Amino acid sequence: MHRRMASDPAERASAVLEIDVAGVVANWRFLAQRVAPAGCAAVVKADGYGLGAPVVAGALAAAGCRRFFVATLDEGLILRRALPGLCEVAVLNGPVPGSAGEFAEARLVPVLNDPGQIAEWRRLAARRGRLPAMLHLDTGMARLGLTAREFERLTGEFGRCGAICWRALLSHLACADQPDHPLNRDQRARFVLSRPRLGGLAASLAASSGIFLGPDYHFDFVRPGAALYGVNPQPGRPNPMRQIVRLSARILQIREVDAAQPVGYGATHVMAAAGRLATVAAGYADGWLRSLSHRGSGRVGGLRVPLLGRVSMDLAVFDVSAVDPALARPGAFIELLGDDYGVDAAAADGGTIGYEILTALGRRYHRVYRGASGSPTAC
Numbered sequence: 613m614h615r616r617m618a619s620d621p622a623e624r625a626s627a628v629l630e631i632d633v634a635g636v637v638a639n640w641r642f643l644a645q646r647v648a649p650a651g652c653a654a655v656v657k658a659d660g661y662g663l664g665a666p667v668v669a670g671a672l673a674a675a676g677c678r679r680f681f682v683a684t685l686d687e688g689l690i691l692r693r694a695l696p697g698l699c700e701v702a703v704l705n706g707p708v709p710g711s712a713g714e715f716a717e718a719r720l721v722p723v724l725n726d727p728g729q730i731a732e733w734r735r736l737a738a739r740r741g742r743l744p745a746m747l748h749l750d751t752g753m754a755r756l757g758l759t760a761r762e763f764e765r766l767t768g769e770f771g772r773c774g775a776i777c778w779r780a781l782l783s784h785l786a787c788a789d790q791p792d793h794p795l796n797r798d799q800r801a802r803f804v805l806s807r808p809r810l811g812g813l814a815a816s817l818a819a820s821s822g823i824f825l826g827p828d829y830h831f832d833f834v835r836p837g838a839a840l841y842g843v844n845p846q847p848g849r850p851n852p853m854r855q856i857v858r859l860s861a862r863i864l865q866i867r868e869v870d871a872a873q874p875v876g877y878g879a880t881h882v883m884a885a886a887g888r889l890a891t892v893a894a895g896y897a898d899g900w901l902r903s904l905s906h907r908g909s910g911r912v913g914g915l916r917v918p919l920l921g922r923v924s925m926d927l928a929v930f931d932v933s934a935v936d937p938a939l940a941r942p943g944a945f946i947e948l949l950g951d952d953y954g955v956d957a958a959a960a961d962g963g964t965i966g967y968e969i970l971t972a973l974g975r976r977y978h979r980v981y982r983g984a985s986g987s988p989t990a991c
């Protein structure tokens with residue numbers, strides 16, 4: 613007798629990543645309502661924080677989002693093709709030297725971060741006719757953006773619509789997830805002082821956490837990324853955002869082990885008592901971080917199952933001794949991320965932040981997009 617082949621990718625998948633696109637839209641609407649009348653852009657850099665920028669951005673565009681941020685030119689080119697022309701695609705890193713032409717060709721809006729980028733964009737604009745850009749001012753994190761001194765020196769060139777047509781003035785907060793940090797007020801004060809130099813130009817300071825510092829931080833529009841994807845913008849407080857990802861890895865093998873059995877590379881875990889182990893098909897190559905070794909956990913039938921020993925490249929081992937054997941059997945799934953154990957909880961166990969859990973999510977997962985009905989062209 614021939615068995616039916618599991619040709620359906622979902623049936624043969626080693627691990628399944630479900631992405632709640634409707635949830636991303638719900639999170640965006642929640643933030644947009646919170647900051648109104650300020651606007652709400654969407655940051656979809658790093659392929660939409662690992663979840664798929666074209667799908668996520670398409671759904672947000674259909675929901676009314678008109679301004680999107682990515683980090684690099686290549687990300688911008690992909691997104692520009694995925695979104696209707698009336699949506700703005702801004703590129704946070706701006707052009708690396710020599711690439712300004714490609715920005716203009718693709719109608720991408722660069723965020724200009726230093727005098728060299730401004731000079732190159734202005735030269736191009738002088739040749740091609742007016743070009744749009746945003747200006748990034750560093751107000752205290754020493755990462756990207758004009759320093760206060762550069763801003764002063766260039767201030768005469770910031771006429772609203774010369775060769776460069778300025779679309780917005782941006783700055784970025786270093787400590788927005790710590791509401792009491794004095795740098796928040798300092799950065800805001802510097803931002804407020806600089807604004808008048810660019811007339812009535814749209815201003816934007818807050819990302820996800822900055823939104824929760826209050827209306828004083830919203831200015832003309834906000835730029836959330838992480839919160840759209842379920843990361844808690846207020847660490848230590850209840851998370852107002854919906855969880856977006858559910859990750860389930862297939863159990864490949866179940867084994868009964870005796871006390872004193874070592875588990876995994878390095879024999880760093882040794883069973884204290886007899887038990888039952890499940891080996892699942894996900895490892896650090898899939899973004900199930902090696903730093904989750906000995907600390908991570910999964911869920912089976914609502915029960916927490918601890919991860920034992922080291923995470924391997926393609927495999928991880930869980931203690932399922934307490935789980936009904938009918939649930940923990942080869943072919944069944946262990947949930948690695950979900951409503952009960954979200955990206956922030958996994959991040960805490962792995963010694964990192966939810967952002968890194970999301971952006972590390974691997975390319976081998978079978979991806980299922982839920983509620984992605986919004987067609988990008990419906991914008």
Ligand SMILES: *Cc1c(COP(=O)(O)O)cnc(C)c1O
Pocket residue numbers: 655657704783784818819820821835836837838839
């Ligand atoms: C990444 C980034 C954002 C979004 O930050 P989140 O904390 O993910 O909301 C906004 N602005 C800039 C300049 C960024 O680099």
